[in-house]
């Protein structure tokens with residue numbers, strides 16, 4: 001492994017924290033792969049060896065798991081993972097067009113990264129936000145009700161180094177590495193940040209109120 | 219007119235709805251207090267009596283599932299929450315956990331107490347990072363308030379909760395694949411039996427339940443079984459989310475008694491976009507056979523939807539108007555199943571590949587008349603022959619769309635092109651000069 005001593009010490013501490021959450025050590029593997037991505041920006045050969053060593057697995061066993069899941073990247077990932085949902089509902093509502101225009105605008109295709117290392121584009125499957133279609137995700141934050149222009153603006157801003165806020169979620173989109181650390185289970189203190197609740201989430205509550213329903217009325 | 223019944227969503231429009239203080243102010247954790255005064259067996263019986271059925275798709279009676287656990291042998295048993303929400307169209311668990319994570323946490327505590335579990339897991343899909351933050355935060359708040367940890371409120375009951383993030387694989391929503399994934403393996407389904415109730419996580423007795431199922435438990439315990447059975451239909455009790463998406467004026471989450479109809483829901487949602495005609499819709503996500511406007515008055519409960527030839531599934535109503543090409547829609551869903559097939563069994567792995575090839579060909583106008591029968595034949599060799607329900611689900615939209623819209627498939631073949639203007643289906647306007655860039 002080529003990690004320097006400080007990095008390795010931190011990784012070991014974090015790995016111990018993750019392992020302590022489970023009755024059986026091997027369960028720590030998925031969060032540990034997220035942890036490795038938070039340091040290396042992808043599942044590196046070093047990261048694989050690190051997981052194997054901590055969990056008493058072979059490197060082949062770790063690789064077999066890592067390659068099964070789409071969120072684990074085999075090559076250095078862009079600082080921002082930009083996914084356009086092209087599952088049926090979003091595709092029909094405009095996701096296909098957003099993908100076409102965005103991909104042409106950025107000049108890269110599916111699972112490719114811009115030369116400046118900023119943006120990796122991905123054709124996404126349904127991200128459980130269909131009531132906000134067409135949907136785009138940046139580092140797994142919600143960008144709801146997109147248009148080709150709004151999507152291009154987001155990517156331009158990210159590449160220009162500006163802070164970008166999702167439509168639902170925290171005050172700004174964090175980097176791929178930062179977000180990977182959260183997915184490994186390490187709190188970044190942003191849970192109480194909020195961009196407000198979107199209209200679709202509240203559509204039913206609002207319609208119920210129009211019917212005379214009051215919260216708390218049993 | 220059926221009345222909407224916000225229960226889980228009741229506080230979503232309140233300021234800082236995700237915090238413990240807001241939740242408690244609005245009656246949160248009252249159910250837990252009541253539960254801890256009862257015997258675990260009484261709670262299992264109450265959920266049986268409530269008629270609550272699993273909200274994750276299959277509709278299995280929740281109390282009965284809990285009752286399948288073998289008697290306590292002094293060793294661990296587990297509760298695992300399925301928060302993998304990835305069935306296309308399904309978008310109810312994510313807003314629940316984002317806006318009111320404590321409904322789930324309270325449900326987890328009550329359920330764990332009822333089934334004798336001291337360590338519960340929430341398996342969240344990895345692609346929703348703010349939801350993960352909210353869950354971690356809610357669990358921490360619950361520990362600080364003494365709702366979690368050792369000797370909860372002096373009851374002698376201990377519980378720890380671990381939030382676990384997946385990493386992008388639809389199949390991990392299948393409960394046994396989920397357990398393998400939680401054990402740090404590739405997420406592939408296990409042979410059943412043994413069922414998780416007997417040998418689940420770490421080969422110990424395990425209950426796997428959907429987010430919405432467990433989030434419904436506190437209200438049932440707090441307000442009583444009779445309150446819950448007062449909603450819904452005879453064999454489909456209570457309320458549930460109906461998630462409307464697509465060509466409707468106001469898509470979103472509508473919490474209503476089971477048995478409401480799409481016609482009624484559309485009324486709440488402001489009708490179809492621009493008053494256009496409804497063409498087809500999924501009653502329960504992309505794995506359920508599609509419906510048309512002939513099913514506007516079908517009560518959306520398990521029995522009625524089943525009798526009409528589909529499944530209530532996750533109540534994910536993806537709604538499409540007459541601008542939508544059904545071949546395109548089905549092709550995309552099928553591509554999804556091909557992409558998500560875990561590869562363990564041949565009928566699904568190979569079958570979804572061939573379905574996608576043929577559908578793509580037809581959609582592009584390169585199909586032959588024999589291709590339509592080929593689709594049905596391929597479905598025949600997948601459905602009922604696959605290792606898990608993903609394979610069956612992959613065939614639902616294909617078979618039902620050929621049945622309902624065969625002429626549209628034939629038209630693609632005979633005219634050699636798609637008769638629809640895709641731009642007309644989109645929410646924004648564009649002209650068609652870019653098609654085919656970097657696809």
Ligand SMILES: Cc1cc2nc3c(=O)[nH]c(=O)nc-3n(C[C@H](O)[C@H](O)[C@H](O)COP(=O)(O)O)c2cc1C
Nearest residue numbers: 272273274300302303304391392393427428431607
């Ligand atoms: C391919 C596939 C994907 C599934 N995805 C989910 C899911 O994302 N969430 C869920 O709760 N159930 C999902 N299920 C259903 C689960 O296997 C299981 O029935 C459910 O979690 C049980 O909980 P319930 O009884 O509370 O509904 C899926 C099933 C299959 C076959």
Ligand code: SF4
Nearest residue numbers: 560562563566606609
């Ligand atoms: S049906 Fe598909 S997803 Fe299920 S086990 Fe077989 S290959 Fe895997």
Ligand code: FES
Nearest residue numbers: 085090126127130
């Ligand atoms: S289809 Fe795009 S979020 Fe569901």
